Amino acid sequence: MPAQTMTNTKIVLASRPEGAPCDDNFRLEQEPISTPEPGSGQMLLETIYLSLDPYMRGRMSAAKSYAEPVAIGGVMEGGTLCRVLAIDPEARCRHKVGDEVLAYTGWQSHALVKVDDPSVVALHRPEHLPLSYYLGVMGMPGMTAYTGLLLIGEPKAGETVVVAAASGAVGAVVGQIAKIKGCRVVGIAGGDRKCDYVVNELGFDVCIDHRQSPQDLAAELHAACPDGIDVYFENVGGHVFEAVFPLLSNFARIPVCGLIAHYNDTFATGEMSGDDCGRGDFTPILMRAILTKRLRFQGFIVGDFADQRENFVNDVAAWIKEGKIKYREDIVKGLENAPRAFQGLLKGQNFGKLLVEI
Amino acid sequence: MPAQTMTNTKIVLASRPEGAPCDDNFRLEQEPISTPEPGSGQMLLETIYLSLDPYMRGRMSAAKSYAEPVAIGGVMEGGTLCRVLAIDPEARCRHKVGDEVLAYTGWQSHALVKVDDPSVVALHRPEHLPLSYYLGVMGMPGMTAYTGLLLIGEPKAGETVVVAAASGAVGAVVGQIAKIKGCRVVGIAGGDRKCDYVVNELGFDVCIDHRQSPQDLAAELHAACPDGIDVYFENVGGHVFEAVFPLLSNFARIPVCGLIAHYNDTFATGEMSGDDCGRGDFTPILMRAILTKRLRFQGFIVGDFADQRENFVNDVAAWIKEGKIKYREDIVKGLENAPRAFQGLLKGQNFGKLLVEI
Numbered sequence: 001m002p003a004q005t006m007t008n009t010k011i012v013l014a015s016r017p018e019g020a021p022c023d024d025n026f027r028l029e030q031e032p033i034s035t036p037e038p039g040s041g042q043m044l045l046e047t048i049y050l051s052l053d054p055y056m057r058g059r060m061s062a063a064k065s066y067a068e069p070v071a072i073g074g075v076m077e078g079g080t081l082c083r084v085l086a087i088d089p090e091a092r093c094r095h096k097v098g099d100e101v102l103a104y105t106g107w108q109s110h111a112l113v114k115v116d117d118p119s120v121v122a123l124h125r126p127e128h129l130p131l132s133y134y135l136g137v138m139g140m141p142g143m144t145a146y147t148g149l150l151l152i153g154e155p156k157a158g159e160t161v162v163v164a165a166a167s168g169a170v171g172a173v174v175g176q177i178a179k180i181k182g183c184r185v186v187g188i189a190g191g192d193r194k195c196d197y198v199v200n201e202l203g204f205d206v207c208i209d210h211r212q213s214p215q216d217l218a219a220e221l222h223a224a225c226p227d228g229i230d231v232y233f234e235n236v237g238g239h240v241f242e243a244v245f246p247l248l249s250n251f252a253r254i255p256v257c258g259l260i261a262h263y264n265d266t267f268a269t270g271e272m273s274g275d276d277c278g279r280g281d282f283t284p285i286l287m288r289a290i291l292t293k294r295l296r297f298q299g300f301i302v303g304d305f306a307d308q309r310e311n312f313v314n315d316v317a318a319w320i321k322e323g324k325i326k327y328r329e330d331i332v333k334g335l336e337n338a339p340r341a342f343q344g345l346l347k348g349q350n351f352g353k354l355l356v357e358i
Numbered sequence: 359m360p361a362q363t364m365t366n367t368k369i370v371l372a373s374r375p376e377g378a379p380c381d382d383n384f385r386l387e388q389e390p391i392s393t394p395e396p397g398s399g400q401m402l403l404e405t406i407y408l409s410l411d412p413y414m415r416g417r418m419s420a421a422k423s424y425a426e427p428v429a430i431g432g433v434m435e436g437g438t439l440c441r442v443l444a445i446d447p448e449a450r451c452r453h454k455v456g457d458e459v460l461a462y463t464g465w466q467s468h469a470l471v472k473v474d475d476p477s478v479v480a481l482h483r484p485e486h487l488p489l490s491y492y493l494g495v496m497g498m499p500g501m502t503a504y505t506g507l508l509l510i511g512e513p514k515a516g517e518t519v520v521v522a523a524a525s526g527a528v529g530a531v532v533g534q535i536a537k538i539k540g541c542r543v544v545g546i547a548g549g550d551r552k553c554d555y556v557v558n559e560l561g562f563d564v565c566i567d568h569r570q571s572p573q574d575l576a577a578e579l580h581a582a583c584p585d586g587i588d589v590y591f592e593n594v595g596g597h598v599f600e601a602v603f604p605l606l607s608n609f610a611r612i613p614v615c616g617l618i619a620h621y622n623d624t625f626a627t628g629e630m631s632g633d634d635c636g637r638g639d640f641t642p643i644l645m646r647a648i649l650t651k652r653l654r655f656q657g658f659i660v661g662d663f664a665d666q667r668e669n670f671v672n673d674v675a676a677w678i679k680e681g682k683i684k685y686r687e688d689i690v691k692g693l694e695n696a697p698r699a700f701q702g703l704l705k706g707q708n709f710g711k712l713l714v715e716i
Binding site: 058064065066234237241250256257258259262265283284286287288289290291292293294295296297298299300301304 | 416422423424592595596599608614615616617620623641642644645646647648649650651652653654655656657658659662
């Protein structure tokens, strides 16, 4: 097949946001892209679904984190589900044209990658679950929930587990696994519709609306957790954490998975800075609670637990089939709508795992 | 033996300190105390040594902690090494007159306790180490160091371990065990004399004087930890923690054992309060570091690891005999000098494990 030229549509980082991202931080670009030439060692992927996730806000900032930031003008990063369109005919490749693969090609319609790129992984679907699930409950967010809750949270039957962003891609799975493990599960979500879904569809014991005054949130959470909180799966921070904090029981475990309430804070640079608060004033209260209540705070990212993949896939696929894990998606059509959808995600406007169908 | 009356000398909590304890917070009292009468089920203990430890500052405050506060007018709490003076002749007792026992009878010369009081433990000394060691390196502070470092810190050969209060009862043992485990060990202590002792006697690789400007401390610590900090044994807080914090490596472990720099803070009540700092301002920086560096902060008290006692006694006794653990005591004579000695302890004026010989 002679090299063929088509158009790649992509969203690049136009500028770094100060505070919440806005339209101006993104730019849609188009460029010609060719099928791989013989000897190039490349293959061409076509994106089917792009996953939108809160961590991407971190990549838009220059601050130090566990991964490098996206460069200005660079394609926005993200996990994708792709189809192999073409392969360098001279290359040896474990994929073949037409294969569905998981990749990390970002916010674009096509990508040329090396045939042996380790981030491109063949998709096996013996469970016959929908394709899109592999970017959600059967993918990174599901595995984040599974590993963080079970390996750091270590929930025991009868304990109380609190999950913020309870209707989200990670929180929904955390809470349902905690129910499977015999815990009392209290969700926190934004608005009546989400709270109703969390209790009546996902089977949490209670769900509390965080869109109320901090005082009311604290009082309602206290009433919902009469024996305190044994596991708090932290993916929010902010006033939700403040409501949770005084209720933590002795020996509580806090897997720190995300802090979406702070992703737009400009001072959250990972370096301690005294500018926002008198030096030395902000840690003693938290540290004293860690000491006197013997709390365990532990941060993680899903890549830290790669050896758990097989357990995760087997367990969660089985739980979905048994009806013990339910799953909801929020699918937006068209790459051009990704920036707005992502801005909405950071405000909690999505309802279910957010994906873009390209 | 007929009941015999003698005098018990005790130090009681006269008032709760605001900030640093002062002489007025303590009162020396004397009262008659009798040998146990037949049928009373009691035994009389005579204190040989009283251990003075930083945690006692917490008991002087009314704030919630892992233990109840001392009541106003109550005897100051503390671990003791006692001799059994007399036992109710009608009682069955696992101790006998003349036995040396570990107890928790507090700041007093004598105490009447139940013959089966579980906090009174027979002292076995097959290792023939000095009696006073059982309130220090072979007692609570030693076991605190051993369990916190090994079970929470999990030091691996080649890693960098930082220990504050490095010449203190706990810190000295932490650092020496970390050396035994093959780590690079950096101590932090107050003043040249202590730093010299920590390096030349205890064998730490480096010791840094915290009595310098925060900027100089941070710079010196940075130079001493070119590969970052893998384990920080936290028993201080304050500006030492601030110097340590930016140097923590990915996956660092922070056993939180004490916060002596904050024990006199009146706002450290264990409840989150927005009064000292804008609400929500003080946790995001710490929490973001926990997330992005995947840190583990875990509080503990020695009682959480009671099942480790045998391992602790065997290992540490062997290390002392092999000369791998050295130990220094600071023994004050006379109970009446305990309040001043304790006030000095909180200021770092002691040099070695602080004991009162009664």
